[in-house]
Ligand SMILES: [Zn+2]
């Protein structure tokens with residue numbers, strides 16, 4: 232099913248990227264996985280050999296699937312260049328978001344590290360007798376639905392229910408679960424009746440258009456063109472008042488100021504908001520081309536209800552009532568069932584580390600109480616198992632055998648043995664107790 236171009240001069244198979252020229256273009260991560268399959272090597276082995284060739288120092292814990300191969304970061308650049316060189320297939324940067332790297336802020340494009348996919352797309356691939364593959368649009372954290380099938384993108388395997396099963400493994404065949412090996416595709420997933428919100432569909436369509444456009448750019452999108460376009464939008468929509476515009480799109484006044492007067496570049500999320508509010512498409516905006524844009528007249532009806540970013544300053548500096556938290560912790564401490572510090576933190580919706588920092592003494596007491604509880608529970612298990620172990624030893628000796636783990640396991644029911652944390656140590660204790668000189672007389676009493 233893989234279309235391998237025969238290019239005797241390339242070091243690696245000259246695989247043709249799937250979906251070229253369309254919005255369903257393959258992602259570089261998918262391409263890389265298929266390349267490993269094509270060479271019958273693990274993704275890890277392939278990643279190491281590529282990393283060595285591009286003279287990267289490969290650390291022992293080098294993990295290819297944490298490289299965010301399809302993003303706009305440096306590793307996307309190095310890897311797309313290296314793969315293009317080794318496969319002799321040009322423009323592999325089209326399989327990443329790199330064409331937009333000057334118009335999206337450095338950390339402004341979130342990549343879904345654990346992977347998401349559309350089961351209906353995989354099923355279609357197979358039905359069309361083509362290798363299933365990961366689409367570039369699925370890599371963006373802004374995209375949560377498949378615009379072709381209208382269904383939400385999935386993260387979990389429908390068979391084993393596990394997460395992170397799309398690609399995080401040494402051997403990856405796109406479309407199959409890396410945990411249980413089952414096919415991740417499902418025909419008719421689009422009939423999923425979960426209501427998809429309009430904003431999610433709109434965003435997916437914008438991203439589709441973006442990855443489609445990036446394969447045919449007349450010129451490289453530049454930051455200055457983008458900023459000019461934003462200025463024009465502010466001028467026409469809000470009479471040049473950037474503070475009004477900032478409020479409109481839900482970002483801080485200083486952020487917009489930094490775009491216009493400083494060196495700031497909007498994140499992808501921010502550009503999506505500008506597009507949604509102005510009625511320009513994301514592609515038009517990032518290309519800085521508003522030649523066909525018309526300022527919306529009845530603006531409130533056109534604005535989509537994109538989720539507002541949380542006000543950062545307020546959430547960070549959330550005032551906590553530490554006296555109240557401490558008294559809650561003391562309640563936990565006094566309750567009949569001990570709980571872990573982590574559970575306490577969860578119930579109070581606070582980071583565990585913060586609890587240790589701010590309410591150190593009570594938090595430590597809580598931790599100690601849990602450890603003590605564990606020790607006690609362990610003791611109970613030993614007390615419970617003790618007579619069984621004694622009887623087993625006596626029986627084994629009676630048969631003239633030595634007490635071994637295997638002999639004991641054959642005689643004592645598993646539910647009795649299972650909770651013991653150190654069976655070997657418990658057995659030694661039992662034996663030395665049985666061999667004490669006073670044991671016989673004790674038993675006779
Ligand atoms: Zn789909």
Ligand SMILES: [Zn+2]
Nearest residue numbers: 388391408411
């Ligand atoms: Zn699975």
